[in-house]
Amino acid sequence: HLTAIAGFSKSVKISHQILEIIEKKTLESHIKPIALSLPGIDLQDFKMWKLYVYLATIVNLGLCGEQVKVKDGILVLNKNNFDQTISNNEYVFVKFYASWCIHSRNMASEYEKAANEASKLQMPIKFAELESENHTDLMNRNKIKGYPTLILFRRKTPIEYPRSNDRTSEAFISWLKDQTLPTVKQRNTTKEAEVLTKNEETVARFNSSIVASQEVLKFWEPKNYGW
Numbered sequence: 470h471l472t473a474i475a476g477f478s479k480s481v482k483i484s485h486q487i488l489e490i491i492e493k494k495t496l497e498s499h500i501k502p503i504a505l506s507l508p509g510i511d512l513q514d515f516k517m518w519k520l521y522v523y524l525a526t527i528v529n530l531g532l533c534g535e536q537v538k539v540k541d542g543i544l545v546l547n548k549n550n551f552d553q554t555i556s557n558n559e560y561v562f563v564k565f566y567a568s569w570c571i572h573s574r575n576m577a578s579e580y581e582k583a584a585n586e587a588s589k590l591q592m593p594i595k596f597a598e599l600e601s602e603n604h605t606d607l608m609n610r611n612k613i614k615g616y617p618t619l620i621l622f623r624r625k626t627p628i629e630y631p632r633s634n635d636r637t638s639e640a641f642i643s644w645l646k647d648q649t650l651p652t653v654k655q656r657n658t659t660k661e662a663e664v665l666t667k668n669e670e671t672v673a674r675f676n677s678s679i680v681a682s683q684e685v686l687k688f689w690e691p692k693n694y695g696w
Contacts, residue, residue, distance in 0.1 A: 542584040544597035551599065551607055555622045560594040560649060562641075565608065566617040567601040573617040580619075582638035587645065594621075594645055609675055 489539035537554055538545040546554060546563065555561055564580055564695035570574055601616065611620060611627065617629035619641075628648060636642050 475661075491535055494513075508652065516543050542579065542596065544692060546597050548604055550606060554595070554597060555625055558595045559624055560592075560645075561622040562594055562596050562645060563618055563620050563622065564596075564597060565601065565611065565613045566597040570616040576617055576636050579636060579638045580641070583641040583645075586638055586642055590642070593649065594647065621645065623648060632681040 532588060537550050544554060544561075545565075564573075564576075566577075568574075580596070580598075587594050587596065597608060601613070611618075621628045621630065630641070632643060
């Protein structure tokens with residue numbers, strides 16, 4: 470396995486800037502013990518040095534990424550995973566809240582119920598939440614003025630849940646269904662336009678024939694002579 474890792478590391482392109490970072494003592498003190506603890510690793514060996522560089526790159530640049538925690542079916546967002554979550558999912562329904570806010574606490578159970586219901590219905594929506602504490606930049610970027618605020622990110626485009634709407638699980642699901650409906654196809658082709666025009670002409674002729682038949686009926690309608 471170590472040979473495979475070393476071989477894979479050869480294909481990794483390391484920039485001069487990264488190499489300069491690796492030379493720092495603080496980073497080296499963290500990486501060296503890890504590399505040396507592996508059996509058969511010799512940092513003087515050029516091939517193993519590449520493995521050393523590769524490990525340093527992963528740690529320094531965070532290529533492994535942060536796993537998003539899930540609580541009661543809801544993604545727990547923070548400054549490290551917010552953008553990644555929004556970018557990697559087509560629909561993300563985010564609750565921006567404050568733990569000290571009574572309205573946020575009152576809505577928590579309904580939001581959780583909606584998340585569970587959406588999962589049962591197999592809706593393509595991720596439910597998530599972001600606590601306001603220590604996330605001032607994200608709150609300002611998303612123009613959060615009060616708590617709780619609900620925003621659906623549809624293909625990264627924010628759509629705020631109307632404040633005039635009910636804050637119940639049923640209301641959330643109903644609104645989300647409307648927001649995730651397939652877009653109606655606009656008919657713009659010449660052929661489709663011709664078909665529509667012919668249909669309109671047919672309807673017009675039919676209507677005119679009905680009017681004519683009414684005139685005929687009136688002509689043949691017998692008078693009431695009191696028989």
